Amino acid sequence: MAKTDKADRLKARLPRGLQDLESDSLRVTHATLQKIRAVFERYGFDPLETPAIEYTDALGKFLPDQDRPNEGVFSFQDDDEQWLSLRYDLTAPLARFVAENFDRLPKPYRSYRNGYVFRNEKPGPGRFRQFMQFDADTVGAPSVGADAEICMMAADTMDALGLQGQYVVRVNNRKVLDGVMEAVGLAGDEHAATRLTVLRAIDKLDRLGLDGVRALLGEGRRDESGDFTKGAALEAESVAVIMGYLETGLELPELRGTVAGAEGVAELAQIEALIEASGYSDRVKIDPSVVRGLEYYTGPVYEVELTFETVNERGETARFGSVAGGGRYDGLVARFRGEKVPATGFSIGVSRLLAALGALGRLEQTNVPGPVVVLVMDKDQTAVYQRIVSELRAAGIRAEMYLGGSGMKAQMKYADRRGSSCVVIQGGDERERGVVQVKDLIEGAKAAETIADHEEWREARPAQVEVPVTEIVATVRGILARHGLDGR
């Protein structure tokens, strides 16, 4: 009994939040990466790759007062008991690399990389537990000129991806937010928790609107599913100041009364001037509600958001969130070196971007044709078929001999399913005469549309030509050319 009992059979299943990419998606992904890479190269960044695994402490992800890594990060212990983790972004590993090789790197050090990062969180639309990021950073550049450049590069990248007019790069400054916190009396360690709640509330402006944020600054808010989110419980005056900030932004009078706030406003003004001078004002905008992740950013922060609605196959509007983001992190390298090393950079969430575009049916197909399939008519003649394949390959044409065990009909079906442009057929009769049949499957499919009767369809052998074996390559080339294909 060859069959395993069904109940005992191992179930093939993909862990949630992970994805298999088949040829179409992979080709789109590669094409996208290539477009991004071209922009980053043009800006003068050099490639750098670091491993997917780092020491957990290098990522800065230990739970406070605990001996084990934070939740949300995939971790395991090495045989010497040191904690290792899968990277959850590309910035922290870059900081490690720069710190480790600081003396021999040119400063500012400008590099880019793409790779998979991992987050052990609940997946959602456009949120995966393994996803591709494309990241660029300038390390060792203190001026906000570096930040302005990153914003412009973000815009150019989105343009290069064909998304002109369908995104916005939103810029803010953590110092401005610090200033606002100070203005409402939330400076100092004892208010850290409240500050977090307030910043998170501000971050939700685009999703919840002014009223939603106001609720979260006060008592709290009940969402559509009936869940209640506790608010920051601020005084009415404080709420008013923060709401004022969201409505008037950098014009808020209280802002300039604080050192951090004044600095942040000045930096944003510089960035805006640079953006303006280079003609990016339509794509890059100052937005006081941008917060970004709350750990290591110290100055300007930016975020790229798609400005169109994304709807899934069920017709529900799905939230994909921002597709890229970044900011200045002057303290990250310092963790390894003591001295401050100013740095700024951003990452594109390639997987999320593609998921969003895919949900909209906005991905262009790459349309790589299937290989030319040389049919195996006589199983004892595979050497002859293999030789034909080799000739086609030597001519730069994607080709293969049918390697399955089925008959001719199945082989034709196979070629059809592979999207092959044509097949090469040689039975005993053709072999004796030194010829082959070359069948154009694309032309054949067209011809089939007008033939309803199977007998006729079979007899007609549409789009099939008989040529001497010496002309196989030329004939196939002709068919590829006719359909505008290059065979690769």
Added chain:
RNA sequence: GCCGCCUUAGCUCAGUUGGUUAGAGCGUCGGAUUGUGGAUCCGAAGGUCCCCCGUUCGAGCCGGGGAGGCGGUACCA
């Protein structure tokens, strides 16, 4: 984590007030056609009705518990 919805064939879904051998479309495979992909026709395979417990003469359907999926929300370094 919290809230809501969902779970029947590979996929999308029917399934009567609880009643015999649980259905359809699509897909897959085979045949009509031992040497021709489409269309058509014929046929076949394919099911732990998510799991467990309970109610009942009898459960895909009712009750309880659990798991998984989707979405929202929280968190997201």
